Amino acid sequence: MNSYIEKLFTSSQKPSRRILGLMSGTSLDGLDIALCHIRGYGKGTKVTIEQFVTVPYSASFQSAIRDVFAKRTVDLQEVTLLNGYVGECHGQMVTQALQQWQINHHDIDCIASHGQTIFHCPQEQHGLSQYGNGTLQIGDGDRLATITGIITFSDFRQKHIAAGGEGAPLAVYGDYLVFSSPEENRILLNMGGIANFTWLPASHSANEVFSTDVGPGNTIIDAFVCQQYGHLRFDKDGMLAAAGTVSPDLLNTLLQHEFFTYSVPKTTGPEVFNLDYLYQARLRSHTLSLSNEDVIATLTAFTAKGIAESLIQTLGSDMTATIYASGGGVHNPVLMKTIAEELPAKITLKNLSTLGIDPDAKEAMLFAILANETLGGSACFAGNDYQIPNTTMGKISLP
Template sequence: MKNQIEKLYQIANKAERTIIGLMSGTSLDGLDVVCCQVSGSGAQTTLKVTHFHTVPYDDIIKDSIRKIFAKRQIDQQELCLLHPYIGVLHGQMINQCLSEWGLQPHQIDLIASHGQTVYHAPKKQHQIEGYANATLQIGDGDHLAVTTGIITLSDFRQKHIAVGGEGAPLAVYGDYYLFAEKGHNRILLNMGGIANFTVLPGSLEAEGIFTTDTGPGNTLIDAYMRRLFRLPYDDNGAAASKGVINATLLNIIKKAPFFDKPFPKTTGPEVFNFDFVESAIQQARLTTLSRNDIIATLTQFSADTIVDAIKKAIDPTQPYTIYGSGGGVHNPVLMAAIQAQLPNYPVLNLEVLGVTGDAKEAALFAVLANEAVAGDGEHFGFREGVPRVTMGKISFPA
């Protein structure tokens, strides 16, 4: 252990660190693996993506995770078995990427693993007296470290909760360190399964940063594409573009209690899922609604709730530019619906800032690992949802 601690100390004092960031989101399409060169810390952080690849999950893995994903009642043995299994699997995927990239494990300083979220339960959602915010990600960091031979930081969300946050969104820290620019008000909009955004003031004042989830990004669209079309997602918005938005269904699902809760807030597929929409369809007596109309309506639902949240969070007298990332940026129908309601604010792909939108979340966890090892702890004031904290549990190789 002493040798490993000394190695970590040496890594912390390097001018530049090579960090692999990992992200597997609620879409369950695979593991995003990004290799970054990171220097500095805090607001002086610089990051360069050198390699990026999404390693797809096969159907067996997807089905295994879905058995316990976002469900209140599960087989505990399945959860117990998957936690180390996913850790080893992610380690093997990293080894595969390193081989393809011509890199050796000793050339990598750290792994930053988000893990696979299986349940998210903020207090505003569960409302059980005596219990605080909670979230659970599987993919054991010790197994990852042993499988790869690389020091691993994982389980980032627990520290955020321990100091009063909801464990999400965590992108705010990396968004500020990497993308804030003097004189430019920016909104970093991530549209994964759940959509969230970070407001970065052009003043660069950390205490002025705001972040929140907005509701569904792709999670409902994906769920219905799987059920109705046997496809993993709405490729290029093709299904939505052929449908007609049903105003009755749209109005019903926009009345979900989540949207009345105060900012900042987080949510997940535990709330916004197939049953949530089916209940609304039954309530509206729209059981003959075409499958394209359902996808069109769910796409507009994501756009409307994203726009509503942004409008509530910004100063309407100020100019802003919106930078999109996540799977949603590949859906032109969703992007157009957002831009149409925010005509004065350009909606661009994050790629224009030098990081591909698909790699962003994995890269941001590399930033969090860098901050945990080499940072001094940025002070974000006392705004709810953005506590001053360093995150990540450290696992050493055997």
């Protein structure tokens, strides 16, 4: 038997596993690497994050990704070459992290790599009846496996689509297994480039659980800050938003996209909510003369209102629940304060850290859980009312 096939079999039989979760989001700021110790699988899953680091991307790496990111027309040679290059870079980052942590690669059961999304196009977005949902992540799993010497699971979203989903959000699987509580209704809110949430009722019923995108998180804010200030990549601590004033005209225009009328679950991306979307909204609302600070304040309010209104429309204004927030948005106090002000009194907003999980590590951890489920052979959403695909995910690459 091939030694790596044997290791896969052995890992699948173990009571616990050490899995490296890798996440690179639409903010393009770096690679999140979470070393997770995972015990059990399915509803018995218990996770401890042993180590976590975000390895920042160089300016040249970011520029190369942005050349092909969320654009319908790109250089196909560039996409082809970047697929391998991103995999190699991520492999080198993992190797360096393991060296810094003084951990031997033989002690890792597998890597769970999300890759780098460059285009996401659900059918509701592209409108082409002959095609279904589509998404594309680059960062070749074979390069990762070869460089690190570790069995690698990658390209998770394709199986989700093949099984009937939109390829996103995938957080619902790990959220349900790790964060469900019989003591309270929980909402797991992630604010990366795109904002999404998972509804976890106290009933712990898989039939009621769902996850959905709700609109932009940091994607337009970050893009506008980069465009206008050059040396800045995001609105650190919400200082620019705090210095501005929200424009009601621009805010109302931004909120008029048909995406906000779709029923949940739904997905979106920077292909929709981007600088061109902002520019067209400013044209229609006659707000091209706004200061940069006023635009950023309005974009921050746009993100907050999109999140709050989606929660209210979906769950009702009388629902009692606690929101646990993660992603880059939790570090923006203006955004967090604005969301809290938009929420009904019975919904409380907290940082995910109150549950003992680093909010920056959550998404990388969730992909480690997906790989663990594939190894354990579990699927937990049969008969779900929101048609969450009852499937395991991840292509397997051997070193």
